[in-house]
Structure formats: C-alpha cells, structure tokens
Amino acid sequence: MALQNLKYAARTLRHAPGYTLAALLSLGLGIGANTAIFTLTNAVFLHPLPVKDPSAVVELYQVDHATHSTISNLARTTLSVPNFKDLRDQNDVFTGAVGFMQTGVTLTGAGKPLQQTVFLTTANYFQVLGIQAAAGRLFRPDEDRLPGGNAGAVLSYRLWQRLYGGDPKAVGRTVALNTVPYEIIGVAPPDFKGTLTVGPAEVAWIPLSMHSQVLSGPAEQFFNSRRMRMLSAFARLKPGVDERRALASLQTIFARLEAEYPADNRGRSVETSPLSEAALGFLPRGQTTAAAFALSGAVGFVLLIACANIANLSLARATKRAREMGIRVALGASRSSLVAHLLMEAELLALAGGALGIAIGWAGARLLWSLRPSFLAQSSIALQLDARVCAFTLAASLLTGLLFGLAPIFRSSAPDLASILNTGGRGNIQGGGRNRLRSALVVCEMALAMVALAGAGLFVRSMQNAQRIDLGFDTRDLCVLAFDLGSERMTPQRGMQFTRSVLERVQAVPGVAAAAIADTAPLGGGFLQTAFHETDPVDSRLGTLVLSSAVTPGFFDTWRIPLVEGRLLSRFDRAGTRRVAVVSEAMARRFWPGQKAAGKRFHFAGPDLIEVVGVVKQTTVINIGEVPQPVVYMPWEQDYQPFAVLAVRASIPPERALPGVTAAVQSLDPDLALLNPSTMQQVIGQALWAPRIAAALFGLFGLLGMVLAVIGVYGVMAYMVLQRTSEIGIRMAMGARASNVIGIVVGQSMRLAVAGIVVGLCAALALTRLVANLLFDVSPDDPLTFAAVACVLAATALIAGGIPAWRAARIDPVKALRQE
Structure with missing residues (x-):
C-alpha cells in the first residue's frame, strides 16, 4: 500500500509541473538556508575535537x-x-x-x-x-x-x-x-x-x-x-x-x-x-553562540514562510482536485487512505526539496566560510556533510512536509459529495472556512516576514553605526605593516638602530608624508600590565589593568591623535633619561579624576616611577564600540619591543605608497618577513567583518522572507479574484466603477497585510531583545527601524494586492456572466 501511494503521489506531482516546481524552489531555498547555517554551526559548536574521550x-x-x-x-x-x-x-x-x-x-x-x-x-x-x-x-x-x-x-x-x-x-x-x-x-x-x-x-x-x-x-x-x-x-x-x-x-x-x-x-x-x-579560542563564545542562534532563527522564519506559501498553493490545488477526491470517496476510499495519499505526496515533495536544499546548503556553507576576513584566512573548520547535518536536513524536510501538508490534508480528506456533484464537475467550490484558512496563512507569512525584516533592519543600522564610530585617529591615507625583529634574534641595541634605519628609509620614499613605529597593531590592543598609583604598593586589589604600547616620536602626528593636555613624546625621551609616558583620556580619568594628569606619576609591578607628560584623545584599541580603555604610551627607546608595526601617512593613495614602503624595509633585510601589509581602510574593514556579514546575511534572509510573503499575498488575492469573477462581473454590470473594484481587492489585501504586520511587530519587539548584545549603538526596539520595516512591508503588500486588483478592474462583465 505504501509503495502504491508513493507511485501515485509521484505521478500526481508530475502531472502538476507548475505547482511542483514552485514548491521545490521554495523548499530548496528554505531548507538550503537552514542547512547552510546548521553546517557552519555543526562545524564550530558541535563537531567533537579529534582527541581521545574529549569529555x-x-x-x-x-x-x-x-x-x-x-x-x-x-x-x-x-x-x-x-x-x-x-x-x-x-x-x-x-x-x-x-x-x-x-x-x-x-x-x-x-x-x-x-x-x-x-x-x-x-x-x-x-x-x-x-x-x-x-x-x-x-x-x-x-x-x-x-x-x-x-x-x-x-x-x-x-x-x-x-x-x-x-x-x-x-x-x-x-x-x-x-x-x-x-x-x-x-x-x-x-x-x-x-x-x-x-x-x-x-x-x-x-x-x-x-x-x-x-x-x-x-x-x-x-x-x-x-x-x-x-x-x-x-x-x-x-x-x-x-x-x-x-x-x-x-x-x-x-x-x-x-x-x-x-x-x-x-x-x-x-x-x-x-x-x-x-575550542573557539579568541572568539567570544557568548556573542558567537547568540549570533548562531539569531541566524538560525532568521532562516527558520524563512522556512516557515515558505511552508505557509506552499500550504496556500496546496489549498488552491486541493480546490481543483475536489472532484478527484469526491470520486475516490464515492468509489469506497476511506478517509485514512486519502490522508495517507496526501501525506505521502507532501512528504515526497518535502524530501525532494530537502535533496535540493542539502545541495544548496552545502554550497552556501562553503560560500559563507569563503567570505571570512583575512585574519581568519589560514583558519579551517570541519565543513562536512556528516550524519548530523544529513539528519538535520532530513528532519527539517519531514517536518516541513507535515507543516505545509496539514491544511490541504484537513480540507481534502473529508470532501462534501453533494457540493461537488452540484458544481457539475467544475471543482471550484471554495467555502468561507477555506478562505479564512488561506487568509490566516497570509497573516502568518506577513508576521514572520516582519520579524525577519526587523532583525535585518537592526543589523543594518548596527553596521552603519559601527562604520560611523569615531576611532580617535584619522584612518584616511594611512597604511601599515608589521615585522618581528625577535625572529632575527636582534639585540635591543641592534633592534633600535634597525627601526631608526627603517624610519629614515621609509620617510625618503616618494609619497610618504610621515612614518612611525609602535609595538602593537591597529585594533590589536597592547601589552597588558597592572598599573598602580605612585604611593600604592604592588597589590592586585589596588591595581588597574591597562594596555601599554611603546611608540616612536611622531607616532601621534602620523596617526593624527590630538593632544589634550601636556606634551607628546619626543626624541629626547630615550634610554637613560627619566621614565615618561603619555596616557589616554580613560587612563587619566581612572587614575586622577577631576585633576590634571600631566606631572602625576604611577608605576607598574616594578619599582620605577613613570611620569605622565601628556594626555591624548581616547582611541579605539581593541574592538570597535568598546568601553574606553586606559592606555599608556611609552617612548620606544625606553621600552623597546622587538615586534614592530610601521604606520605610514601617505600624500598619495595609500595602496600606491605601500609597495614602495615594503621595498624600502626589505632593502634593509631581505630575510625579514613582512606581516599583513595593508591600508588602514582594509584593517577597519576586517574589524567590521562581523557586523557587515551579519547585516548582509540578515538582510538576505529578511529580503527572501519578504519576497515569499508578498508572493503569498499576491497568490491569495489573485485566487480570490479568479473565484469571485462572476460576482465582480455582476457588480460592474450594475454600475460599479473600476475604482470600486480596485478598492475592494486592495482593501482586503491590506487588511491581511496590516494584521500580519501588527502580529509580527509584537513578536519582533520580544525577539529582537535576544540579540541586543550583538548590536552597535542601536536599541533592539528602535522605533525608526520598526516603522521603516513596517512601511516597506506594507508598500510591497500594496503592490502585490494591486496587481490582481488592476486585473479585476479590467474584467468584462459580459464574459464573466457567460462564464458563470
């Protein structure tokens, strides 16, 4: 019996190519998006480390x-x-x-x-x-x-x-x-x-x-x-x-x-x-987990919208098959056999969509991983179509088939024989209950699309805010590269002489306006030390963790970091002179609130006191959008470090200056490996990779959800126009204007859209709070974002309902009455 149902289901789907193709495409995209995200989640969170008994x-x-x-x-x-x-x-x-x-x-x-x-x-x-x-x-x-x-x-x-x-x-x-x-x-x-x-x-x-x-x-x-x-x-x-x-x-x-x-x-x-x-290493587990859940939720909404769409298509198809179902009942078919056949048809379609989805998902996961930033270029993860991924896709496919198959199964498994016979075999009876069900599905689609688009809108706003954050220095016309003198086993004396030579050689390169060296990369933090007030003993309870960075004279001019108080470091701040430092505004506020920091002294774990000679504007040192960090800038020759980051301010486009700069450094030591030569804009782009990819993915999934929802609105309204052709013809024959007909159709579509938007708005207000810690300077219930998303969704629904409304207004009353 199961094999017979399977063959019959395959035959009926083959005889409805339009419906089958539309459903397969929707399912392939929906299941494929979920498979892609799950494949990445599986590789990062669920794939066991290849060690003995990791538990x-x-x-x-x-x-x-x-x-x-x-x-x-x-x-x-x-x-x-x-x-x-x-x-x-x-x-x-x-x-x-x-x-x-x-x-x-x-x-x-x-x-x-x-x-x-x-x-x-x-x-x-x-x-x-x-x-x-x-x-x-x-x-x-x-x-x-x-x-x-x-x-x-x-x-x-x-x-x-x-x-x-x-x-x-x-x-x-x-x-x-x-x-x-x-x-x-x-x-x-x-x-x-x-x-x-x-x-x-x-x-x-x-x-x-x-x-x-x-x-x-x-x-x-x-x-x-x-x-x-x-x-x-x-x-x-x-x-x-x-x-x-x-x-x-x-x-x-x-x-x-x-x-x-x-x-x-x-x-x-x-x-x-x-x-x-x-196992995540430097990646913050909490934020990474939250991002994975958020993306899973977004693609889940897309799949639910696809299910609602296919359910609507199936209801329309069930109406056309009413005569077929009635004849089968008249010939003795039981309700259970009809349910078995319809369920088999839905699951066969879902499994075919799942097969397409696993191919799309596998390609999508590899594509997403290929978009990782350059600092993860050498990283690898175990992207595998393993048993866990296949089981997830199979479960998603079977559940999807059940979800979109329930409505037509419920409607078609108990046909009204008398109604069917009275139609003369046309098979287009449409009860009010079925209309309500189709309308409810459209409302659900619009609500889910509202949630997906609200999330997308918040992440887009977040990315825009992150791009506008003042980093505290001028990122234009700046390029950087790094090298490790420790790899050459240079002594401090030789290393300091080498860095002097680098600066002299680089500043002579055409197109270079200024150059300086520090021991930390841009947005790379610094050396963590515990700082104490001048009179405090070395006691963890009295200390503050600060980031220290050794810099050459000209560092602040090259990076264009403004001086707030005192003076900057100079070439006279060298080994053998009194130890001095320039500090960030956060350091000054933390140690000497309400006082002038210049002239104050502090110390690290050692006995040497360090005098503050200046305060500079706060800069971003680790993560864009971070809490202002206390930073101590030490003179290079008082605190020499073998790892060096060369920054160059160019008078020409920095990407054009960079080859000359790298050649100048390599001319001093051809065996020295130069690390990550890049423009500062490229560095900022890498730092913004997470918000950008989040905005792109949520935007893509939100847009896909909106398109599916709008297609749902269009399908319902087009079917409604087809069903009410004779009614519209009578109205127009009795004097109704085209504008009246358009108003009826558009009004009904907008009622469904507005109902879905309101429901989705309530759901979005609750759900977007779960991703609050992933957003840059934007509230999870940002009214501007929610209003914009609601307007966009309403406008697209208006267009989707307007097309069948325009067609309804062009109906010829005579032809409509003859058709009836």
Whole structure:
C-alpha cells in the first residue's frame, strides 16, 4: 500500500509541473538556508575535537576578582607558568595536565621566509590528548626539561603537505624557526590541528623549554613571572573524578598559592570548563553562540514562510482536485487512505526539496566560510556533510512536509459529495472556512516576514553605526605593516638602530608624508600590565589593568591623535633619561579624576616611577564600540619591543605608497618577513567583518522572507479574484466603477497585510531583545527601524494586492456572466 501511494503521489506531482516546481524552489531555498547555517554551526559548536574521550578533558583558566579592568573579555584568562606548574604538580585529580601557548615565528629552510604559527607545549601534550603520529614520533616525556636543549618540531598534517608534499622523508630534516634549526621529528594525524575548532590548520608544535629561542620582548622577559598570564592549560580527569571535584581540589591549591604569593595572586583564583568551551579560542563564545542562534532563527522564519506559501498553493490545488477526491470517496476510499495519499505526496515533495536544499546548503556553507576576513584566512573548520547535518536536513524536510501538508490534508480528506456533484464537475467550490484558512496563512507569512525584516533592519543600522564610530585617529591615507625583529634574534641595541634605519628609509620614499613605529597593531590592543598609583604598593586589589604600547616620536602626528593636555613624546625621551609616558583620556580619568594628569606619576609591578607628560584623545584599541580603555604610551627607546608595526601617512593613495614602503624595509633585510601589509581602510574593514556579514546575511534572509510573503499575498488575492469573477462581473454590470473594484481587492489585501504586520511587530519587539548584545549603538526596539520595516512591508503588500486588483478592474462583465 505504501509503495502504491508513493507511485501515485509521484505521478500526481508530475502531472502538476507548475505547482511542483514552485514548491521545490521554495523548499530548496528554505531548507538550503537552514542547512547552510546548521553546517557552519555543526562545524564550530558541535563537531567533537579529534582527541581521545574529549569529555574527560577540562580547560584550566584564571579569574581575577581584585584588579580593576574595563576589558570585557578578561573574565577568564590564561595561567602564569609558575602557577600552572604548581597546579600540575600538587593536584591528585588529573592523569596529566598540559600547558601551551601560541606564537608566531619566521620559518626558513623550506623556501622563502614565512610567518608560521607554532605552539610551545609541555612534552605530554599529545599523550594527554591521546594523539598518535601519522609519521615519525611525537614528544617524549623528558623533551621539555632542558631549557633550549630539545629542538624538535612536530608538524601538522596540512603543513607537512604544503612544505614537503607529504614526503615521509621529511621526518629527520631540519627547518629553521627564528633562525634556530629544529629537527622534524613527526607529523600529527590529518584531522588534528590542536584544541581549536576555528584555527589555523598549518601549525607546528615545539617543546615549551624552547621558549627563549622563540619568544622575545615582554613574553620572554616575564616568562617565569607569576603575574604574566600567558599559558593556556587543559588536563585529563582521572577515572571516577568529575569536574566539580577537580575544581574543588584546584581551588584549594590556588588558595595556598594566594597566601604564599600575595603580591602576585591576591584576589585571583582558578576555574575549569569543558574543553569544548575553549575550542573557539579568541572568539567570544557568548556573542558567537547568540549570533548562531539569531541566524538560525532568521532562516527558520524563512522556512516557515515558505511552508505557509506552499500550504496556500496546496489549498488552491486541493480546490481543483475536489472532484478527484469526491470520486475516490464515492468509489469506497476511506478517509485514512486519502490522508495517507496526501501525506505521502507532501512528504515526497518535502524530501525532494530537502535533496535540493542539502545541495544548496552545502554550497552556501562553503560560500559563507569563503567570505571570512583575512585574519581568519589560514583558519579551517570541519565543513562536512556528516550524519548530523544529513539528519538535520532530513528532519527539517519531514517536518516541513507535515507543516505545509496539514491544511490541504484537513480540507481534502473529508470532501462534501453533494457540493461537488452540484458544481457539475467544475471543482471550484471554495467555502468561507477555506478562505479564512488561506487568509490566516497570509497573516502568518506577513508576521514572520516582519520579524525577519526587523532583525535585518537592526543589523543594518548596527553596521552603519559601527562604520560611523569615531576611532580617535584619522584612518584616511594611512597604511601599515608589521615585522618581528625577535625572529632575527636582534639585540635591543641592534633592534633600535634597525627601526631608526627603517624610519629614515621609509620617510625618503616618494609619497610618504610621515612614518612611525609602535609595538602593537591597529585594533590589536597592547601589552597588558597592572598599573598602580605612585604611593600604592604592588597589590592586585589596588591595581588597574591597562594596555601599554611603546611608540616612536611622531607616532601621534602620523596617526593624527590630538593632544589634550601636556606634551607628546619626543626624541629626547630615550634610554637613560627619566621614565615618561603619555596616557589616554580613560587612563587619566581612572587614575586622577577631576585633576590634571600631566606631572602625576604611577608605576607598574616594578619599582620605577613613570611620569605622565601628556594626555591624548581616547582611541579605539581593541574592538570597535568598546568601553574606553586606559592606555599608556611609552617612548620606544625606553621600552623597546622587538615586534614592530610601521604606520605610514601617505600624500598619495595609500595602496600606491605601500609597495614602495615594503621595498624600502626589505632593502634593509631581505630575510625579514613582512606581516599583513595593508591600508588602514582594509584593517577597519576586517574589524567590521562581523557586523557587515551579519547585516548582509540578515538582510538576505529578511529580503527572501519578504519576497515569499508578498508572493503569498499576491497568490491569495489573485485566487480570490479568479473565484469571485462572476460576482465582480455582476457588480460592474450594475454600475460599479473600476475604482470600486480596485478598492475592494486592495482593501482586503491590506487588511491581511496590516494584521500580519501588527502580529509580527509584537513578536519582533520580544525577539529582537535576544540579540541586543550583538548590536552597535542601536536599541533592539528602535522605533525608526520598526516603522521603516513596517512601511516597506506594507508598500510591497500594496503592490502585490494591486496587481490582481488592476486585473479585476479590467474584467468584462459580459464574459464573466457567460462564464458563470
């Protein structure tokens, strides 16, 4: 019987090509959009890390309850090396604890110099994760004990493929990282790139004991300081130990560390979380999760609108099939057999739409991932049509078939034989109940479209606001590039001389108006330090986390950051002179509210006092739209750092100046890898990637929902005109004007549209609050956005209803009466 119903359903759909094609297209787009978003969500949130028993692995991180901070993402930070070692050695709840940190090095020995991501890890890294080598071997337990004595590297599978084409003989070869030779001892398995789901696939791992050969600047200078939190950590629970018991043990240990090292650990503690929560890396999990839910909701609304549209089409088709259903009942068909046939037809159509949707979804997911910004260019995620994605698409298809099939099943499975016979076989009886159902579906479509468009409007407004935010400096005619002198193992004296030469050489390039160097990239934050008032001791309860940045003279002029108070840094602020700094307005307000900051002094964890000589306008240093951050600008030659970011103010278009600038730097050292040469507008574009892609996606899905809803309005009104042709003919024969007919049709369409807009407005006011933390400087119930969206939707509904109204006004009364 099921096979017979299947064959009959396929035959009836084949005999209605217009209906079938329209339904398949709607379903393919609706299910495809949902599959695309779910494929990305699955890869980022649900795809398990390729490690042994990941549920038994927990992340360890530190929290600071004492030090004041305005940086929102510092609720959880990494551990210091000494604190990690104490937690590792004193616990009795883990079979092993791992510490690691990510950094960048210059790789030579396999072609031209390349910037390469490496992980410094404790030797038990792969053992704790349960990873086996694809070639060669992994670290031995003692390979992180001798400082600088174990220069061995494990390559990721992708890096092995890129550098050596997968040649097994690569194991045993030598590659140089920051000029230090490392023996390639092994290759990780193909699906392993570390403990991040969103991260680079071409990486290398080296022992943590090699830190002095890889790190430079503050990271190396304070590597063994308890205040320097730089080590990510995870551990594997012993059998029978749960996370709660492990956390209690760790907090007991940390309480002892707080008492033993109060200056460094007071007010700080340790927490744990499942390894899966750490898999997003630097991406803020809360906002990323909220964005995924919001996008899922948007595409869900699109699918519901498509369901309502197909339900309306099915109701219209059911009217034409009334005679067929009546004859089947007259011949003895039971209501259950009619329901089975109609349900089979709906599900067959839904499954066909699902097959189309999975193809659209797979292509859509890959397209969306290809639009990621350049700072994620080397990152990879596991985009797979796995069992979870296929099961989701199958479930969505079956549920969709049930949703759009219910209305015609309910109407067609109990035909009125007398009414059908009285029509003489024309099959166009349309009861008031069916009209009401079709109208209700249109109202639902308009309501869902209103919610989708409201979300789209808010994200578009958010993007516009983000683009207009004053960053505190002039982004026009500016280009930047970075280089790491630590990769060349330069001494501070040689490094300072090299940066002087860079500035001299670059300022001589035609089209360059000014140039300066800092140790942090634009919107890259800075080196986190705890600052204290002049008379305060080093006590976390009295400190404030600030961002410090070493800059050369001319930095503020090059970036065009206005001076608010005092003076700027000059060439006379050099090593051996009194320590000075320029601070941001937020720093001045935090430390000396209501006072002049110039002339005041403060200190970091060391004893040296630093005098404030000037205050500059607040700038954006981490994220666009951030809370103003306290920033300390130090003279380059008093606080030299090997990582350098060159900023150039051009008198010509910056993209034209950039090649000359890069050539000038490379002329001084051809082996120096230059990082991310770009214009400042490109950097800003990368920073705005999230709001832009959100606006584009929500706008696309909102527009798709509106189009489907408007098609629904048009379909209902066109069908209504067709159904009431004779009535309209009689009205016109009795003297009704064309304008009267247009008013009747348009009035009915607008009543449906307005009802849907009102319902959607109420729903949108409740739902948009869920994405409030994803918006830039716009309220989730912004009246201007809601009013604009409602007007746009009403205008499109007016057009959709106006077309059949215009056709109704052109009906020939004589032909209409003859047709009846």
